Amino acid sequence: MRWDGLSNSGAATAAPALFGTDAVTRTFDTPEFRGITFHEIRARTIVNRVPGASRMPFEWTVNPYRGCTHACVYCFARKTHGYLDLDTGAGFDSQIVVKVNAPDLLRRELASRRWQGEHIAMGTNVDCYQRAEGRYGLMPGILAALRDYANPFSILTKGTLILRDLELLRQAAAVTNVGTSVSVGFLDRELWRTVEPGTPSPERRLEVCRTLTANDIPCGVLMAPVIPFLGDSPGQLRATVRAIAAAGATSVTPLVLHLRPGAREWFMAWLARHHPQLVRRYETMYADSAYAPKWYQRRITRQVHEYATEFGIGPSRPGGPRRLPAPAEPAATEPQSTQLTLL
Numbered sequence: 627m628r629w630d631g632l633s634n635s636g637a638a639t640a641a642p643a644l645f646g647t648d649a650v651t652r653t654f655d656t657p658e659f660r661g662i663t664f665h666e667i668r669a670r671t672i673v674n675r676v677p678g679a680s681r682m683p684f685e686w687t688v689n690p691y692r693g694c695t696h697a698c699v700y701c702f703a704r705k706t707h708g709y710l711d712l713d714t715g716a717g718f719d720s721q722i723v724v725k726v727n728a729p730d731l732l733r734r735e736l737a738s739r740r741w742q743g744e745h746i747a748m749g750t751n752v753d754c755y756q757r758a759e760g761r762y763g764l765m766p767g768i769l770a771a772l773r774d775y776a777n778p779f780s781i782l783t784k785g786t787l788i789l790r791d792l793e794l795l796r797q798a799a800a801v802t803n804v805g806t807s808v809s810v811g812f813l814d815r816e817l818w819r820t821v822e823p824g825t826p827s828p829e830r831r832l833e834v835c836r837t838l839t840a841n842d843i844p845c846g847v848l849m850a851p852v853i854p855f856l857g858d859s860p861g862q863l864r865a866t867v868r869a870i871a872a873a874g875a876t877s878v879t880p881l882v883l884h885l886r887p888g889a890r891e892w893f894m895a896w897l898a899r900h901h902p903q904l905v906r907r908y909e910t911m912y913a914d915s916a917y918a919p920k921w922y923q924r925r926i927t928r929q930v931h932e933y934a935t936e937f938g939i940g941p942s943r944p945g946g947p948r949r950l951p952a953p954a955e956p957a958a959t960e961p962q963s964t965q966l967t968l969l
């Protein structure tokens with residue numbers, strides 16, 4: 627396994643008791659992972675059923691990591707770090723739980739007679755192609771297992787590392803249904819650098835979309851998050867949809883920022899530092915709910931769909947039918963663990 631080599635570069639210490647006696651904690655001081663601590667654990671199960679799945683477009687997920695070095699300020703998954711007694715702010719960005727046995731476990735679970743071969747969604751909690759994946763290399767084993775069992779799956783990511791596994795994706799797509807999406811909510815570089823500091827740039831993510839599509843792996847774009855007052859002007863929305871269309875995306879799905887507990891505190895502190903003049907407007911907009919008002923969500927959705935039509939986004943193949951997806955309508959009471967995290 628790829629993580630065998632870690633002992634040469636990481637200082638290993640006892641893992642928190644929370645993770646079990648066989649867990650190992652390593653903190654790195656390399657330029658790539660400076661200040662990042664990995665908690666290597668052996669998970670007991672890897673295919674997880676989504677609570678309240680009837681409201682979600684997927685029922686089963688695989689998440690080989692918890693925490694995410696992409697460090698998006700608005701990330702909904704922050705709260706789940708609290709369940710591990712880890713910090714939901716900077717700790718979420720730097721304390722990464724790695725399920726080192728994920729590929730073996732998945733293969734075993736796919737082979738079980740109880741498993742019915744249902745669709746598995748990845749990247750729905752934290753990004754499976756975050757930087758840690760470059761070190762641990764869990765996804766090739768996961769994709770190979772899904773390919774060998776011809777099990778349908780989808781991946782949502784902000785990571786360019788997915789292109790490393792292009793050949794595996796192609797092999798899987800030859801035997802089963804494979805869907806991919808990247809998330810790009812805006813193009814503004816200053817906004818990107820401050821609110822998604824650990825991610826590849828929006829342009830690089832769209833380049834991923836272009837490459838996947840060019841290699842017969844359909845790739846849609848989750849246009850998320852649309853950030854009120856910072857990334858929602860008609861000009862910004864139009865430029866983003868235009869770039870998404872130019873990347874050959876098969877679909878575009880807008881999703882307005884929502885601020886659930888855990889993400890809300892972290893985002894509002896960021897807002898106070900970078901855009902203090904907007905704090906009042908956000909407090910008003912998100913006063914009663916984690917979600918922006920319906921009228922605002924509808925306005926954004928309508929505008930994005932208008933631009934999508936203008937730029938002809940959607941045909942799955944030249945001359946094919948348009949495939950503009952229905953707007954995402956988050957349920958106000960969704961359990962936190964079922965949320966897309968705006969990857």
Ligand code: SF4
Nearest residue numbers: 694698701752753969
């Ligand atoms: S939104 Fe996605 S990419 Fe960003 S920190 Fe959360 S899991 Fe990672």
